[in-house]
Amino acid sequence: MINFFKKKTFWQKISVDFVFLYIGLLMFSAIFLIFSGQTLVQVITVLATGLYYVLWGTIHHAREGDFHISIFLEYFLIATLVVAVLLTLIIRT
Amino acid sequence: MRVHLKNLFIPHHHNNHRAKVLHHASLTKLIFAVLILQIGFGIITKIKPGVLGFASSITQQGIVDLTNQEREKIGLKDVKFSETLSKSARLKAEDMFANDYWAHTSPTGVTPWDFFKKVNYTYLYAGENLARNFGNNKDVMRAWMNSKTHRENILSPRYSELGVAVVNGVLNGEKTTLVVQHFGYPVSDIGRVPDQKEVNATKSEIAQNYLQQEVPATPLPVQDNYPQQEEVKHLTLSDFDITKSVNLALLFIVFVTLIVDTYIMSNKKVIRRVGKNWAHLSILALVIIAIIITISGRII
Numbered sequence: 068m069i070n071f072f073k074k075k076t077f078w079q080k081i082s083v084d085f086v087f088l089y090i091g092l093l094m095f096s097a098i099f100l101i102f103s104g105q106t107l108v109q110v111i112t113v114l115a116t117g118l119y120y121v122l123w124g125t126i127h128h129a130r131e132g133d134f135h136i137s138i139f140l141e142y143f144l145i146a147t148l149v150v151a152v153l154l155t156l157i158i159r160t
Numbered sequence: 161m162r163v164h165l166k167n168l169f170i171p172h173h174h175n176n177h178r179a180k181v182l183h184h185a186s187l188t189k190l191i192f193a194v195l196i197l198q199i200g201f202g203i204i205t206k207i208k209p210g211v212l213g214f215a216s217s218i219t220q221q222g223i224v225d226l227t228n229q230e231r232e233k234i235g236l237k238d239v240k241f242s243e244t245l246s247k248s249a250r251l252k253a254e255d256m257f258a259n260d261y262w263a264h265t266s267p268t269g270v271t272p273w274d275f276f277k278k279v280n281y282t283y284l285y286a287g288e289n290l291a292r293n294f295g296n297n298k299d300v301m302r303a304w305m306n307s308k309t310h311r312e313n314i315l316s317p318r319y320s321e322l323g324v325a326v327v328n329g330v331l332n333g334e335k336t337t338l339v340v341q342h343f344g345y346p347v348s349d350i351g352r353v354p355d356q357k358e359v360n361a362t363k364s365e366i367a368q369n370y371l372q373q374e375v376p377a378t379p380l381p382v383q384d385n386y387p388q389q390e391e392v393k394h395l396t397l398s399d400f401d402i403t404k405s406v407n408l409a410l411l412f413i414v415f416v417t418l419i420v421d422t423y424i425m426s427n428k429k430v431i432r433r434v435g436k437n438w439a440h441l442s443i444l445a446l447v448i449i450a451i452i453i454t455i456s457g458r459i460i
Contacts, residue, residue, distance in 0.1 A: 088439055096446050100453070103306070120443055124435055133433070137184070141435040144187035148414070149447050151191050152407040155198045156400070156454050 084127045091119050106157055113153045117146035171421050177430045181417045190410055197406055218339055220246065222297035223324045227341070230305060230314055237317075242344065245323020248275040249340035252288070256338060257329035264288060264460060272342070282347045287313040289341040292331065293400065294457035300339055303459045310459060319343040408451055415444045 095116040102108040124142030128134040166172065168180045180186055228238040252275045255266060265271050272288040289310050294300040304310035313319070323342040328335070422437040 085438070088442065092443060092446050096450065099450060103454075116443075120439075124439065127436065127439070135433050137433055138435050140184055141182075141187075142439075144184060144191065145435070145440050145443065148187060148191050148194070148411075149443060151194045152411060153447060153450065155194060155403055155407065156451060 084123070084130065088120075088123050088127075091123065092116070095119065109157045110154065113150055113157065117150040120146045120149070169417050169420060171424050177425065177428070177432055178434060179417045179421050181414060182421060182434075187414075190414070194407060194410065197403065201403065217296050218294060218300060218326045218337055219297060220324045220326050223300065223326070223339060223341065224322060226297055226301040227314055227322060230301065234315060236315060237320075239319055239322040239343065242281075242321040242323045242342075244279050244281050245276075245321055245342040245344050246325055247323065248279045248281060249323045249325035249342040250327060251275045251278055252342070253325045253327035253329070253338040253340045257327070257331060260331060262290075262292065262331060262458075262460065264290065276342065276344065281344060283344045284347055284349075285316075285318040285343075285345040287316065287319065287341075287343040289313050289343075289459070291339040291457060291459045292336050294337070294339065299457055300459075303457055304341075307459060313341070313343055316343070318345055320345050320349055404451060404454070408448065411444055411448055411451070415441065415448065418444070 095112055098112045099109055099116075102112070121139070121142045125134065125139055128138050167175050168186075171177045171179050175183075224239075224241050231238060252272060255270065255275070256262065259266055259268065261267050273286060276283060276286055289304055291300045291303060294303070304314060321344045323344075325338070325340045325342075327338050327340075329338065330336070331338070418437050418441050422441070425432070
């Protein structure tokens, strides 16, 4: 018998979170490309992407129940690396 | 050496089942490497201006041809190549290099129209487009066409002549190639009956606005000693190219390490307190694509 009230499975929960991640990343990528050459908009977009990624990681792991400061630090460092790499290319003398 | 590499890139019990490249300390080092490289370039360009160059294949003729191709697409008449306007464009580029500025108006208040006057070009309408750090003609034209004000200059039916200068020099401590477009409608053309193409274009929506308009200018003495235009070809790398390559290499190392980590650990039943590799791979893939398509060129 099918149980319609069954709790969401691990994979179902993950896929919903990942849909949010991909929508966010694609949206930021689109803004980044559309405003190519407009430094201020691109800088704000890159910073917002980094912040969104850290927030996503925090919320995702909190929902999964395995959040830890070291996981937060990992997302923060990956986001910082991404932001640093993009900003050094956008902001030129 | 082999053990060290294994520690860096392969997850196993010696590195706590996580490649060392992905450890917090290594990621922090990578971030510092990116920042130090950038600071290094800043110092080099301050101490030795021009040591970092820019490779470009932009030509005067190429810019003129692409401009006319864009005009033809909407049924506009070609702009005629003008030696006089090319001289004023070249003067403008040389002035930017000499006074180290990147703007339509110089810090001392010299406007683009002053260069038109210097070459004795008396006009009814005039316009200027500027670009720097582009590698080829198509990229310059694509950037201008993506900008409303530059596109309006290129597609304005009010201009009948075009001069182009492609000049190498050092701007803000960096070797670069400046591209200057000077558009004009000479007073001598007043009274000329416009052909059907021009009339149609005037009615079109795209040609309703113009970047610059000026009343006829008072001519100043002509200067004839301008160097001839030459094709720009120098094979040095810019700091942008180096930064782009190094940043790409660093991200690629992290990306590949994450793939290896995902593959190896998917077959092992080891509990780790780490982030989601798929999430990291997704953001890194997007950033790598963004870096590849990022171009160094700028327009005003």
